[in-house]
Amino acid sequence: MASFQTPRGTVDYLPDKTPLWQKIERTARHIFELYNYQEIKTPIFESTDLFTSSIGGDTDIVSKEMYTFLDKKGRSLTLRPEGTAAIARAYIQHALHRKGNHHLLFYVGPMFRYERPQAGRFRQFTQIGVENIGSPDPACDAEVIIMGIKLFKTLGITDIVPQLNTVGCPICRPVIEERLKQFLESSLTALCGDCQTRFDTNPLRILDCKKNSCTPYFSAMPDIRQSICQSCHDHFDQVLTYLDTHGVTFEINPNLVRGLDYYNRTAFELVSKHLGSQNAVCGGGRYDSLISRLGGPSSPAVGFAFGMERLMALVNSDIPPVPMVYIGCLDPNQYSICFSLTHQLRDRGIKAINHLDALSTNGHLKRASKSNAAIPVIIQASGQCAIVYSSTPTSVPVTSLLAHLVELAPQHPMM
Ligand SMILES: [Zn+2]
Ligand SMILES: [Zn+2]
Structure with missing residues (x-):
């Protein structure tokens, strides 16, 4: 029988990688909450129309990369290729504008694009993003950029620089496009299809x-700015002035437009020099007319998103494990003490495992080391005392073992 593999462009994260994933997600949640952003969760698939009418039919995403299928009733559905369109849809569907005029949202979840797989780029990838909905204020653009920089710096990527551009508004877009066409007209035949x-x-x-x-x-x-x-x-x-005020060094990238049609005015990427040519870790921009174009009220907005998988390659993966207690015994008569003590430790927030096999002391110490347990405890055959292997082995009466370990082992922090 053929052996099964992950589909092309997808990846498994085994337990040696998931702590790094959790660290990134936890840090993002922490920073977003610091800025008062709240989580929103939307389905993984939506009506295909939502994406074609928001992202734009000429974009690579819509024209080449969507996972689109018919359900059993013949409805065209698409696995979401990005997060913003669905959030705009949810904002309208639940009339969030009636519940306040400024909404700060974040999301975490898998997205799907049929792209050529390459390093850090997968067909199922996880995006973490924010949406600041309800204000045209340039301070909001600066806020999301600063929040993004803070997030990446907290994760240890210190060489993050924002690159910015403006892509204009419906009033000036025709002028921008006309200039662009004039410039490219003579070389048009040399460009790709x-x-x-x-x-x-x-x-x-x-x-x-x-x-x-x-x-x-x-x-x-x-330059578009002309x-x-x-x-x-x-x-x-004003966006640039706010960034300046906060001491943010930025670069203007006049060719930066981002691959989505709904952006207007500010478009930006956060760039790390460590990443080589594809050096953006995060991209975003302003989308003032997306919500109204989808049938909602006028709700100017700005946001960003980044891919977890690309970030995993950049963040230091040395994560110290939470110290864990290992309980073993030398005699099967002590299994119940082992069992109950382990649960009592967990009830007190201490990470603990047991091993209900009457091994020798050496056998238990080997097991403990294999499980990365920092504090092996071996209940002696008599059931009266235990040896606690912390810095130096200490004999502790079983009656005071729980109190001793609670004193010794740190509490597992709440996520
Ligand atoms: Zn304009
Ligand atoms: Zn081309």
Whole structure:
């Protein structure tokens, strides 16, 4: 029989990797809560229409990468390729705007894109993201950028730099696109098929093209900032001023547009120089008209998302284990003491395991070491006392063993 493997582009995380995963997720939750963001959970699949009408038909995501299927009633459903569209849908469906005019949300969950698998990039990947919904204020753009930087720095990635651009608004977008087309017109035949199609349907998307044959033509591109309206200009300036005020060093990247159509004004990536060419760990931007375009009230918003898998490769994986007590005994008559003591320790928040096999002292010490237990305890054959192997082996009467261990072993911290 053929041996089963994970489907192409997916990955198993075994117990040696999951502590790092938990550390990243815990840190993200901690930082988000510090900024008063609350968690929202939406389904893994949605109506296909939601994604085509929000992300945009000319994007790589919608045109090439979605996992779309018909259910048994013939409804077209799609495994979510990103998080924001579903949150906009939930915001409208549950009329969140009636419950306050500013909503700070975060999410954690798997997303699906049929992409060519490469290092740190999978077809099922986990995204962690935030959405700041209800305000056009440039302070919100700066806040999510600063929050992202704080998160990555807390995780030990100290060389994070935000790269920013503005992609204009519905008023100035036609001007931006016209300038872009004028610039690219003479080299159009040298660009790839996708770029040629996008030249007519969605010129700004051309800047998403990562093909080596196309990117040289983008290098001397006219800066989008020369084509934006005054109001977009002021907005972008204020975002930069807020970042400056907070001492954030940033870079302007005039070719940064992000691969989603719903962005307007601020688009940004958080970049780590450690990552080589694909150096963004996090991307985001403002999407002022997404919610109204999907049928909701006018709700300007800004957010970001990052992929867990790419981050796993960057974060230091040395996580000290929580000290654990190991209880063993030399005589089967002491199994019940072993069993009950282990549970009493857990009731007091102390991480503990037992081994109900009457091994020799050496046998137990080997087992304890294999289980990474920091504090082996061996109940002696008489059942009267136990040897606790902390810094030096100490004999402790069984009657006071619990109190002794509670004193000795640290409490397992609440997640
Ligand atoms: Zn504008
Ligand atoms: Zn191209």
